[in-house]
Amino acid sequence: MPQTSARKHGGDQSDGSGSVPKSKNPKTSKASEDGEKKGLGKRLKDVEISVPIVYGTISFWLGKKASDYQSHKWTVYVRGASNEDLGVVIKRAVFQLHPSFNNPTRVVESPPFELSECGWGEFEIAISLFFHNDVCDKQLDLYHQLKLYHEEESGPQSTKKPVVMESYDEIVFSEPSESFFARVQNHPAVVVPRLPPSINLPPAVPIDGVNDKKRGDTKDHPLSQWFLNFSEADELLKLATARQQVQAHIAAARRQLMDGQAQQSKPSLG
Known part of the structure; x- marks a missing residue:
């Protein structure tokens, strides 16, 4: 039964009007209830697993290269709160962009879960996270407002100082499957409790390709210097x-x- 916790905060957040009308009634993220699935092993009663995540955008003004329709280059992403690989939990991410973009529904099948684009307007981005089979069979929907301009500054824009807007949240999985717990119990991106000695977990079964060269680890990400600390x-x-x-x-x-x-x-x- 995964659900997002109430502990949630963001950085550099503001309402401001954008060039493109914002979607009405942006919703708070909440994961749907996980149904029992066969073949995934027993579930651990009275146990919770927490996955801290950060989702947000970083946008750069293009300066002399800017045009009426491409004034900024930006990246939207979902990352571990301490920049660890989330591929051990998340299977894929779907980013829903503004309809004016070509192919506005973008699917990222492997970490890092991000995409970059160029544009001129601000809009709300819908992010849907899909989990591995032994984690949850329902998606988690997040909503993030793309920001291109520093609202507190009235001077000229800079190509060196990006606009960063991030939100912190925690995904909580109640009564996780034994296979899920065994796989993530030593993973730095996941917070797990200490189990009683009487519980014997099955051998951890890795997910194909998840840990290959730490491809989802964002510690060495080219934009990591701009990431906010939570x-x-x-x-x-x-x-x-x-x-x-x-x-x-x-x-x-x-x-x-x-x-x-x-x-x-x-x-x-x-």
């Missing part, structure tokens, strides 16, 4: 800072209210 410690620090700011605003409002009441309570001179 960590629980950073999020807790942000929450603590925000809480302090809220408390300071509340204290200031109370002082202002008390000062106003004191002024009103002073006797008037006749």
Whole structure:
């Protein structure tokens, strides 16, 4: 029963209007319930496997090469939160681009799960993830807004500083199959719990081609210098800072209210 957890945050996110109308009512990602499948072994009760992922886009202005219809080159991707290969869990990714593109439905059958294009407009990209048979038989749908411009900057664009917009999420698989657990229990992209000694897992069966030369590992990706870092410690620090700011605003409002009441309570001179 895979599902995305509530822990979700993004970087450099903004609403802003784009050159192409955005899709209405963008939806939060959520995986459908996994049905029991024969031949996949037993399922581990009261066990959850978590897969942290990051999905997003990086766009570069083309500078002197820019035209009215091709002003930016951009890449959309799904990667491991720490840039590890996701091919051990994900079988393929389908990217749904704007209908103005030739062949707007793009299928990526192997990691790294990404594609690059050139264009001039911003739009919402639908990303559908499909998992290996022993993981889940339903797809997970994600939605991401392509951004081409730095909204906080009013100066000229730069060909060296890209626009990065990423979102962090965690895919949680409840009651995973034994074959799935055995295959990913030592994989750096997957978070697994410690099992009781009484549980004997079957031998791990690798998936053909998944680990060949770490082809899905994005640690050496040419765009990795622009990837954002996501960590629980950073999020807790942000929450603590925000809480302090809220408390300071509340204290200031109370002082202002008390000062106003004191002024009103002073006797008037006749």
